[in-house]
Structure formats: C-alpha cells, structure tokens
Amino acid sequence: MDKHYERGEQINNYTIIKIIGEGRYGIVYLAQDKDLNKVVIKQLKEDMLEKYPKKVFYEANIMQNLNNPQFPKLISTFKNNNTQGYIMEYIEGNNFEDLVVRHEYEFSRKEIYTIANQLISIMKILHENNIVHRDIRLPNVIVRKNGELVLIDFGLARYIDNKRYLKEIDYWYLSDFLIHLYYTSYYPESEIDEEKPWFEELDLNQYERTFLKKLMGMDGEYNNIEEIENDLKIISSLI
Numbered sequence: 634m635d636k637h638y639e640r641g642e643q644i645n646n647y648t649i650i651k652i653i654g655e656g657r658y659g660i661v662y663l664a665q666d667k668d669l670n671k672v673v674i675k676q677l678k679e680d681m682l683e684k685y686p687k688k689v690f691y692e693a694n695i696m697q698n699l700n701n702p703q704f705p706k707l708i709s710t711f712k713n714n715n716t717q718g719y720i721m722e723y724i725e726g727n728n729f730e731d732l733v734v735r736h737e738y739e740f741s742r743k744e745i746y747t748i749a750n751q752l753i754s755i756m757k758i759l760h761e762n763n764i765v766h767r768d769i770r771l772p773n774v775i776v777r778k779n780g781e782l783v784l785i786d787f788g789l790a791r792y793i794d795n796k797r798y799l800k801e802i803d804y805w806y807l808s809d810f811l812i813h814l815y816y817t818s819y820y821p822e823s824e825i826d827e828e829k830p831w832f833e834e835l836d837l838n839q840y841e842r843t844f845l846k847k848l849m850g851m852d853g854e855y856n857n858i859e860e861i862e863n864d865l866k867i868i869s870s871l872i
C-alpha cells in the first residue's frame with residue numbers, strides 16, 4: 634500500500650496541503666513552501682516504479698527540457714524512505730474541463746480561434762523540441778488569470794521517433810479539443826435527436842469542417858504545423 638501524505642506532513646521542505654488527484658501512476662498533492670508559494674508534488678506509485686522504473690520518470694525528464702511559461706516548470710525530484718517522485722510549479726487558474734462542465738461556459742467563435750492559435754503555438758514548441766504530448770485534453774489545459782494557456786500532465790508525452798510516437802496524434806487531439814469547445818454552444822433541436830457525427834451536428838462552415846477533419850486525418854492530412862497555422866488564419870479572417 635502506498636503511503637498517502639496527510640495535510641501538514643513534509644516532502645523536501647514542502648508542506649502538504651491536500652491530495653488533488655490520484656491516478657494509476659501516482660498521487661498528486663498540492664503543497665507549499667515556507668513562504669506559502671504553492672507547488673504540485675507527484676508521488677509515483679510503488680508498483681509503477683517497480684514495473685516501469687524508467688517510464689515513470691519520462692514526465693519529469695520531458696518537463697525539465699521545456700523551459701517556457703506554457704508548461705509547468707520542474708522544480709526537483711525527491712526520494713525519501715519509501716516514496717519517490719517530483720515537484721513542479723503550481724499553475725493557478727481554471728482548466729477547460731472546469732470551464733465547460735462546471736461553469737457551463739459558452740465559447741464564441743472568436744474565442745475558439747484564439748484558443749486554437751495558442752494551442753498551436755504550444756504544439757509548435759513541443760514539436761520543435763521533438764516532443765509529442767499525446768494527451769491534449771480539456772482537463773490538461775489551464776487558463777491563467779492573464780488568459781495565457783498552460784499545458785500540464787506530461788505523463789503520456791514521449792520523444793518523437795516517427796515510428797510509434799508521431800506528432801500527428803497531437804493534431805488529432807487539437808481537433809477533438811476544439812470540437813468540445815464548439816459543442817458548448819450547441820443545443821439539440823429536439824429531445825429525440827438522431828445520432829449524427831459532430832461534423833453534421835455542429836454549425837460549422839465548410840472551412841472549419843475541413844480544418845477539423847483534416848486535423849483528424851479524415852479528409853487529407855496536415856504535413857506540418859505551418860499548414861495548420863495558415864488554414865486557421867484563413868478561417869479566423871472570415872468572421
């Protein structure tokens with residue numbers, strides 16, 4: 634059984650405030666230093682450490698190589714008696730799942746294009762560093778108070794190898810992310826709505842539809858991020 638740190642306990646001079654998540658790989662805590670600066674601590678589960686001693690540190694390794702405000706900074710790794718893991722910068726703000734599900738926020742076209750643009754910039758940094766994130770989903774993008782987006786959770790991120798780990802998977806996730814935002818202003822016409830795919834259900838113009846499909850590889854495919862940027866520019870200029 635993995636140790637679960639309680640409120641007030643310490644990991645490397647950081648005081649635990651509470652658990653904010655627990656997945657297959659680890660237990661995630663919110664903690665603070667003596668000046669009350671918050672950090673996030675990821676404690677790796679013992680069985681995962683045993684099974685995948687290298688893989689479980691990919692996230693820390695990749696974060697260490699990304700020095701940019703669009704990603705949380707890795708502060709340090711830790712190894713105590715029975716626990717191991719890493720400590721990272723805490724990003725204050727709402728994630729997109731909170732905005733969509735809890736706040737029921739309806740995104741306008743203009744906002745969706747701005748978000749798409751920011752996500753593309755984030756993907757550009759990643760891919761230039763040869764990293765594919767593989768999990769760009771609503772809960773993994775936080776909006777800071779100043780409107781900047783931050784991508785978190787590099788648990789599935791890998792170095793691009795053009796065999797198993799391809800950059801195109803992030804294009805697919807970008808499309809899926811944007812489709813979720815389009816759905817925030819979608820209201821079915823009748824209660825008993827027939828099952829339709831998103832590209833028929835959503836009120837998209839032909840450029841948006843092709844853009845989203847192409848990102849998913851359903852209608853041709855993008856070869857690079859510049860092509861994606863160009864198409865988004867055209868779409869944005871039409872509103």
Ligand SMILES: Nc1ncnc2c1ncn2[C@@H]1O[C@H](COP(=O)(O)OP(=O)(O)OP(=O)(O)O)[C@@H](O)[C@H]1O
Binds near residue numbers: 655657705721723786
């Ligand atoms: N650097 C960070 N700053 C702020 N919040 C964070 C940060 N990293 C993770 N979180 C939050 O902590 C919670 C758990 O994090 P995370 O998703 O990485 O782990 P998890 O619980 O194992 O989830 P999953 O199994 O879905 O990957 C989430 O609510 C996430 O928004």
